[in-house]
Amino acid sequence: MNVLIMGCGRLGARIAAALDVAGQTVTILDINSSSFRRLPETFQGTRAIGNGMDGPALERAGIRQADAFMAVTQGDNRNYFASQMAREVYGVKRVLCRVYDPMREDIYHAAGLETFSPTSLGAQIMVDMLLTKPAAGG
């Protein structure tokens, strides 16, 4: 699968590395070249510099060949905007969007995106940890 990832933060870099190890074709796009330091040295994929909300930059990063697009920058609205560009303008089949704000997640999801909110999932996991699991050592 050909995957384009927008945002090389901690999450983006980890996703890129994991997909790369899994044998997928990965391009990671970030506005800032220094963000690529988060990628492991063994990363085989492509690093592209550009603004993911800009059509020409997405095209240079190969969005027309992408089977999947993942928006994982720090900005919920930026992720939404780029995801809808991928879906509506470039017809990418799978579009996954990270959203911090759980209320906005509902809106984005209803607008046709596959969404992931680390806030609501993280909260649920931590509550479960505290209430249902025994204390781990340390």
Next chain:
Amino acid sequence: MYIIVGGGGKVGFHLAQELLQGNHEVLVVEREQTRASAVADDLGENVLYGDCCEVATLDAAGVARADLVCAVTGDDEDNLVMCEIARQRGVPRTIARINNPKNELLFKRRGVETTISATQAVLAQIESELPTAEMIPLLQLHSGLELVEVKLPETSPVVGRRIRDILLPSESIVSLVVDPGGVPRIPSGETRLNAGDALVVVTPRENHEMLREVLIGSTHGLDT
């Protein structure tokens, strides 16, 4: 009509003023406190301090009963999100200011009416029509040399050619090529030029016009 305006900058403020004079019920949502209170000085109670992309803020503004939402912040992504929230809350009509004219298609696909900001439209016009916009003097060097930036239009005769194959005016050197994505390269003779590349060229001042002719093409834009 009940109209919610997202963004209390210059555009939002004047829009709200006009709408109030037309006897509409208007609420401006502005997320910067100083700007929100400045707008409130003029518009009184018709301002809500908050983020117009927050679902909770828009619900508090009574978005579900709004007849129209106008998203006029300076950020296209914020405008798109505000209109999407409004649409899902049942607002029958949404209008967004788009700051980058290239984004028009996306807004249309999402069912948002658009208006291009006048400033942007004028700038885009200037950039595409005026020859001066394609050749910008950057710095005067000693002994009559100058550093200029030349942005290659699609119609440039050197697009697709290698630097070694281009006959530049004497004492002119292409010292840097910045591609449309903003990535700089130090060019060699083998470097091929593309439309949208910005070249930084060292050239004697008297060779300006020759350089323009070689890199941009003659009389480009002068016949309008």
